Amino acid sequence: MNIIVCVKRVPLTQEVDLEIDESGKKIKEDALAYVINDWDNYAIEAAVQLQENLGGEVTAITIGSEDDEEVLRRALAMGADRAVRIDPGELVTDGYLDATILAKTISGLEYDLIFTGVQSEDRNTGMVGIMLAEQLGLAHAAVTNGIEAEEKAAKVFVELEGGIDEVSRIQLPALLTIQTGINEPRYVSIMGIRKAKKKELKVMTLDDLGFGAEALTPQTQIEEVFLPPETEGAEMIEGDAATIAETLIRIMGEKGVTV
Amino acid sequence: MDFRLNGEQKDIIAAAKEFATGEFLDRAQEFDRNESFDQDIWRKACELGFVGVFIPEAYDGAGYGFLEHSMITEEFWAVDPGIGQAVLSCTFGSEILILFGTEEQKQMVLPKLVAGEALIGTAITEPNAGSDPTGATTTAVKDGDSWVINGSKIFATNGDLADYMMLFCLTDPDNPSKHRRHSFILVPTDSEGYESSKLHGKLGIRASDTAELSLKDLRVPVENLVGREGEGFNELMAFFNRTRLHICAQGVGLARSAIEESIRHTKAREQFGAPLASFQNTQFKLAEMATRTRAARNLYYEAAWELDHGNIDHGLIAMAKWYSAENAVRCADAALQMHGGYGYIDEYKVQRLYRDAKILEIYEGTKEMEKTIVAGTLLR
Numbered sequence: 001m002n003i004i005v006c007v008k009r010v011p012l013t014q015e016v017d018l019e020i021d022e023s024g025k026k027i028k029e030d031a032l033a034y035v036i037n038d039w040d041n042y043a044i045e046a047a048v049q050l051q052e053n054l055g056g057e058v059t060a061i062t063i064g065s066e067d068d069e070e071v072l073r074r075a076l077a078m079g080a081d082r083a084v085r086i087d088p089g090e091l092v093t094d095g096y097l098d099a100t101i102l103a104k105t106i107s108g109l110e111y112d113l114i115f116t117g118v119q120s121e122d123r124n125t126g127m128v129g130i131m132l133a134e135q136l137g138l139a140h141a142a143v144t145n146g147i148e149a150e151e152k153a154a155k156v157f158v159e160l161e162g163g164i165d166e167v168s169r170i171q172l173p174a175l176l177t178i179q180t181g182i183n184e185p186r187y188v189s190i191m192g193i194r195k196a197k198k199k200e201l202k203v204m205t206l207d208d209l210g211f212g213a214e215a216l217t218p219q220t221q222i223e224e225v226f227l228p229p230e231t232e233g234a235e236m237i238e239g240d241a242a243t244i245a246e247t248l249i250r251i252m253g254e255k256g257v258t259v
Numbered sequence: 260m261d262f263r264l265n266g267e268q269k270d271i272i273a274a275a276k277e278f279a280t281g282e283f284l285d286r287a288q289e290f291d292r293n294e295s296f297d298q299d300i301w302r303k304a305c306e307l308g309f310v311g312v313f314i315p316e317a318y319d320g321a322g323y324g325f326l327e328h329s330m331i332t333e334e335f336w337a338v339d340p341g342i343g344q345a346v347l348s349c350t351f352g353s354e355i356l357i358l359f360g361t362e363e364q365k366q367m368v369l370p371k372l373v374a375g376e377a378l379i380g381t382a383i384t385e386p387n388a389g390s391d392p393t394g395a396t397t398t399a400v401k402d403g404d405s406w407v408i409n410g411s412k413i414f415a416t417n418g419d420l421a422d423y424m425m426l427f428c429l430t431d432p433d434n435p436s437k438h439r440r441h442s443f444i445l446v447p448t449d450s451e452g453y454e455s456s457k458l459h460g461k462l463g464i465r466a467s468d469t470a471e472l473s474l475k476d477l478r479v480p481v482e483n484l485v486g487r488e489g490e491g492f493n494e495l496m497a498f499f500n501r502t503r504l505h506i507c508a509q510g511v512g513l514a515r516s517a518i519e520e521s522i523r524h525t526k527a528r529e530q531f532g533a534p535l536a537s538f539q540n541t542q543f544k545l546a547e548m549a550t551r552t553r554a555a556r557n558l559y560y561e562a563a564w565e566l567d568h569g570n571i572d573h574g575l576i577a578m579a580k581w582y583s584a585e586n587a588v589r590c591a592d593a594a595l596q597m598h599g600g601y602g603y604i605d606e607y608k609v610q611r612l613y614r615d616a617k618i619l620e621i622y623e624g625t626k627e628m629e630k631t632i633v634a635g636t637l638l639r
Binding site: 069187191194197 | 308
């Protein structure tokens with residue numbers, strides 16, 4: 001079972017006061033600390049677990065600068081066999097371009113499964129995995145929270161609204177976008193870090209992949225980025241349980257919710 | 260000159276931080292209140308390779324330097340000093356074995372420390388011998404093929420848990436030089452005559468075991484001498500030149516934690532209609548804490564880097580030790596002050612940091628002894 005995992009380094013935004021830069025179209029990212037996208041951490045673990053049980057190779061791929069290799073080294077330390085970094089140079093990508101670049105990179109590789117995170121913590125669009133499946137002509141399942149792999153197929157558990165799971169069989173090769181909570185990602189170990197040092201980490205440019213300049217035009221244009229306006233503070237409801245319930249029902253009624 | 264860490268070092272720091280955050284946070288208060296620890300956390304840290312990374316590959320270690328060991332220490336202490344100490348003190352004494360032990364001694368002990376199958380401790384201090392270890396009177400006398408050891412030790416880290424104890428013993432009391440009278444002897448703690456009792460009521464690092472040892476007609480084979488007979492004092496100084504580095508890292512980790520807590524609290528807490536962090540007094544205090552903590556880290560980075568490159572700078576190591584310890588105490592004090600009444604309650608981490616910090620100015624060389632060493636290098 002050969003598996004490709006697409007991973008990304010994202011800014012850590014919890015407990016940070018985000019600022020918009022002068023252009024009004026970007027978050028100031030210079031001073032932020034970076035970590036692996038949480039969903040991708042689960043995707044790596046899922047891939048490594050399958051590889052440990054069924055054999056084969058795990059390849060981790062990211063698009064980014066040398067600093068972004070941190071997430072590839074992490075994947076290697078967790079058990080991936082090799083890694084590829086696509087250096088986009090000066091190109092600023094959107095989800096569509098990420099999918100396009102990944103598709104071209106992956107089309108030259110052998111694989112049974114491709115994993116991406118459901119979404120990334122920075123842009124949260126949740127579209128790269130699905131667009132990548134489309135560009136490669138693969139079947140896909142999004143928001144996967146369980147996998148039972150067989151020879152040429154996999155039983156896939158997909159999370160629907162309201163806590164319902166949908167179970168289906170998918171023919172391989174296929175792409176799954178992985179949901180957090182599907183497993184318990186392992187800690188990076190010192191042994192893992194030492195082994196990672198000996199594994200292949202290949203760097204490719206867009207030229208290496210054979211892209212001409214005109215082929216890579218973003219399909220998304222950001223008009224404006226703004227912080228949500230500050231609203232009035234929450235209304236604290238006081239009293240015993242019965243009074244609180246009564247007040248809640250009244251407020252919901254006023255807002256047009258039928259209880 | 261290149262101040263950048265390499266990718267591997269960055270990865271070690273990130274891994275240590277992730278492990279400590281995942282495993283320590285929920286347990287820290289419980290261990291502190293109960294003076295207890297869960298050895299499973301130490302085992303898990305061993306499984307992941309965090310314990311004894313400076314142990315050579317020939318003995319199953321990672322073969323990294325004391326710099327990498329110190330980096331792990333800093334991250335562990337930045338999450339919780341008590342648990343950091345409980346986990347990483349389990350190799351305390353392996354440095355003597357690596358430097359002076361025989362091949363058999365190393366093979367017998369070191370791989371077990373890495374695997375989480377054994378702990379080692381080192382007992383130096385006695386009721387009447389602290390900063391002046393040459394006053395140690397725990398005596399080892401040769402009797403045929405054995406050393407017979409009698410005496411007592413106090414404040415022995417892991418004395419109650421360790422499988423092996425490195426004992427600093429008086430072996431040549433009549434030698435005219437007080438620096439030629441002692442030797443290190445490796446003692447399995449299941450030997451007859453080894454008794455330990457856990458000390459209770461420590462101010463801080465309460466997750467970490469500290470014990471009093473009583474040694475009565477304890478017999479070990481003569482082969483258990485580590486290093487050379489009569490060279491114990493010099494070996495002890497060489498030992499401290501390694502272990503003092505991770506004390507510096509402990510201080511930097513603790514100070515970082517104090518700064519983080521202070522920033523979080525002063526941004527959230529409002530008085531006089533504005534967050535505490537908006538007052539210049541708070542800002543100056545934070546700036547001083549951050550500057551001194553950075554300086555302390557640079558001191559120990561340099562000292563550890565030099566050591567790993569074969570240059571032992573006794574004075575620099577002593578500078579790093581007292582400075583980072585004193586800075587940790589100051590930062591913990593400042594952090595508690597910023598928390599006001601909240602900081603006085605043990606539900607707030609700063610209270611624990613305040614108590615944990617003080618030991619740094621005492622163990623493995625009081626700050627006064629460190630300054631004596633520094634002055635010695637200036638005035639020689």
